[in-house]
Amino acid sequence: MSEAIEKTTLIGKSITKPDAPDKSNGRTRYINDMVLPRMLIGKIKRSDRAHAKVLSIDTSKAAAVPGIQAIVTADDTPMVGVGVTKDNPPLKKDIVLSMRDELVAVAGETEEAVDKALALIEIEYEDLPAIFDPAEALEEGAHQMHDDKPGNLSLGYQTVHGDIKQAEKDSDHVLDEVYDVHYVTHVCMGPGCVIADFDTHGKLTMYTQTQYPYNYKMDLAPSLGMHPGDIRVIQPPVGGAFGSKLDVYPFEPIAVFLAKKTRRPVKVIFSREEEFSASPTRQPARFHIRAGVKNDGTLTFRDVDALLNNGSHTSWGATTPFVMMRTFTGHFRVPDVEFRSRAAYTNMPYAGSFRGYGNVQATYVTATVMDKLAEAVNMDPISFRLMNAQKAGEITPQNSKLEECLLGECIETVAEKTNFLEQYNAFKAEQDSPGRYKKGIGIATSFHNAGGAKIHKSDGCGTVIMLDDYARATVITGASEIGQGIDAVLTQIVAEELGIPTENITLVNNDSAIGPWDVGVHASRTTFIAGNSAKRAARKARDQILDAAAQRSNVAADDLDLRGGSVVQNDNGVPVMKIDSLLRKMHFAGEDAELVITHDYYEPPSEPEGDNHVGDISAAYSHGAYVAEVTVDTWTGVVKLNKMTAVQDVGRVVNKLGIEGQMEGGIAFGIGYGLTEEMIIEGGEIKNPNFRDYKVMTAPEAPELEFHFIENDDPDGPFGAKGIAELPTIIPAPAIANAVYNAIGIRFNNPPLTPEKVARAIVDKQAAKVAAE
Amino acid sequence: MMIEYENYVAATSVAEATKTLAEGNATVVAGGTDLMVQTAASGRGANTTLLNIRRISDLRGVALDGGRVTIGALTTITDLLTDGVVADAASILADTANRFASNQIRNMATVGGNICNASPAGDMIIPLLVLDADVELSAWRDGAVTTRAVALNEFFTGPGKCVKTEDELLTSISFNRPAEGFVGQFGKTGPRPALEISMVSVGVGGIVDNGGLTNARVVYGAVAPTPIRAAKTEAALEGLSLNEASIQSVLDVADSEVNPISDVRASDWYRRHLVRVMTQEVLQNVANG
Known part of the structure; x- marks a missing residue:
């Protein structure tokens, strides 16, 4: 122990994502590449009508194809819906509401056999009037899509602040315009894929692309008639998600139905065409915006009506007004603001969550409206x-506290x-x-x-850190890696706290039976939330190590630091002992033996929305x-x-x-x-x-x-x-x-x-x- | 949908390939850049035999002989970009190759394949029509390889359709080396500069003479069921001194001659609009030397 170790920092440096080299050289084994012993291939027969009664389904010819092991229809399932409002039974019965609607699922030994069987399924339909425009769907007398959704109304939102009428009177110019924003989709390079596998005790393992493994169990279980605790979620590497894996979609329970019936693992994998047609889209919308300004350039009011095409069923797309309204009410200082939205069921595809989550749409409107208003006042x-x-320090009408604006x-x-x-x-x-x-x-x-978004009961994330006898750290985090780079960020944060090289850290975050709870990858939250949790867990490990070092040296813990794999004196960087040797001493200390295993659950200091959608939802x-x-x-x-x-x-x-x-x-x-x-x-x-x-x-x-x-x-x-x-x-x-x-x-x-x-x-x-x- | 081929033949000579074709039920693969996608998407090529012709080395390369340029069917798009004869004798082919798909596809895709795919939007067809090219079709008949030449202008009969019979293999493309003073221009458009199927493509060629073109050729892609020679437009252009007003008169003729459809890529209105502005661009380039 001799040379002083200077204090350096990893924060702000460029480090290679741990998954990058394997992805670049083709070694990564994505979920799409996985093969389990005795695994079958499952595929889905979808509706080719936008809206129709299903008169009959004849699967007899399909069942006779060599290699076919199971065929399931709605009759074989509990008919419990998945999705945000649970209105989407995995397999549809009697009525189809869109071209993507799932009717029959087939499992067989090979893709070729299953393709042959799908082509032999005979379905008789009776067409019903189809509605594609949300305004039409809301008209009186429009055909009802769901019995329990009168007027075809799905989700609606409203937030009202100030006095729009007065503000309009006080305005020198009022802009009144309609915007139509369109359908786009995530185009993940790795198409949708899931493998369902039961063990002999009836416990289910789901190999999935999900980006919210813990609530995924809760959302999936009812559609299967199972207890969430009997589901284990394994997350192999995915080829992109971008929000498209933030919900349960019908193909996932369908894989389970097939696995249950065949008692064999079943993999359902989308073709590229299905990835386009059967994955969620970004939410399209029609905005009617009125916005006012005074001649001196002061904004006066914004009044926005949003009409959303909900599509046939409901995923996160219909909830995007939750985010849209924050931008309409809170981006730039506008004293009087109102936002109302309605999502109407139609026979169109449905939208999910998608990076930007409603704000892509809202910002297209607000940012072009700002340009127009500037021009109006020269x-x-x-x-x-x-x-x-x-x-x-300013606070928006919905109570977003812009402390560091x-x-x-x-x-x-x-x-x-x-x-x-x-x-x-x-x-x-x-x-x-x-x-x-x-x-x-x-x-x-x-x-x-x-800093996260408190839309669930908790917006938290848990971390467990374990150090072994060689000062290698295993960081078990609830935060999923879907390509966004959290593995690198957490590695950096833990390495920074523990003074060990990044290559001595292993991240574990692909198994719900191992990792602690996290709400999921969404809302730009993982660096902030999982980062804080990892930092706090690492801080606890650091404290434990420094205390042990203090006990074994004549330096107080407060005067010690961890740098370059050593415990050093904080003021001059002079090494006191190696961290790995200290860890072994702690481990093999007889009756006082201790391992460095710490954990933390971090809940951000944010609040859920109350009445009128007011609340400081993000930290x-x-x-x-x-x-x-x-x-x-x-x-x-x-x-x-x-x-x-x-x-x-x-x-x-x-x-x-x-x-x-x-x-x-x-x-x-x-x-x-x-x-x-x-x-x-x-x-x-x-x-x-x-x-x-x-x-x-x-x-x-x-x-x-x-x-x-x-x-x-x-x-x-x-x-x-x-x-x-x-x-x-x-x-x-x-x-x-x-x-x-x-x-x-x-x-x-x-x-x-x-x-x-x-x-x-x-x-x-x-x-x-x-x-x- | 996967296609299950029963036989795979990797021919090393035209004789072997045409014999296989004569037996019937064979799908030819060269670069595979269209076939692979079509097979996956639509089950096209549902024959029992897959005939790989890529190992017939004689069919790759460009030669200039007695004033005639011959391009082997297996010449890749990248070959056209780098070939000395092409650069010297028919640079419009290299210009087109430079706009063709992406580097990866150019490395695999062949000129013969691009022609036989018979897409109304096939990029390489446009400059070859400008150059009055012929294609050579080979077949195994009466115990020997026989060939016939077909003018490329008479080769296509509809989208994905051509006069080549099932037992014939397109083996080469040839054209007379353009005369001194020839200029040829290719244009295509779409929202992306690469990996873009043409909404409209245009080729113009001729001998520059007195501020205009003689022996003018005007070719359009993606405005009709096949790539077309625009005969009336050519006639209007022949010997015309090019200036702003005269170019406009040519555009009116071109507009009357094309018959585009509306589809997922563009409306008929936009295709007509592109025919005008792209022809205008090419003619202005000619006028400006």
């Missing part, structure tokens, strides 16, 4: 936003870094001059919960301001995104590489939402269920990206960090739309801004101009 987009931006700093920074106003004015002046290519620049901002909030620079080809209508500059309030960067990757991936989603991605649905049927015609962004059109992280420690965050996973998906689309307006003077209230839509609008505008002359 202010530039930056000054107008700055004068209405909240400052630290950095919205103004984000706007100022992005404006300065992009030379925004100079470019904006130059492009605006060029709008009507000749020339095929027009450039534009646009800004959008938003805010989102960054922290984050703001972002993004600027898009585009070139519009006015002939073809193609919008090229040249650059996206993102200024993001992050509290504190934990894993720099991780946060940059998360920003890049999120922005790619946002660009797709704004420019190219759209599910084309006609008569309830998805017409482009493939990568050829559903246009996700590819590498060549990835724009130049520039990130600026504003670091200002959040007092409640682990090492000051906030969760920002969703904002990069939320903000890009309206920034692009505002940039396109700057380029060509045309607004689009209906993303995506596809070449055809843009070209048509340009041609129409030119025609109108000619007509006017």
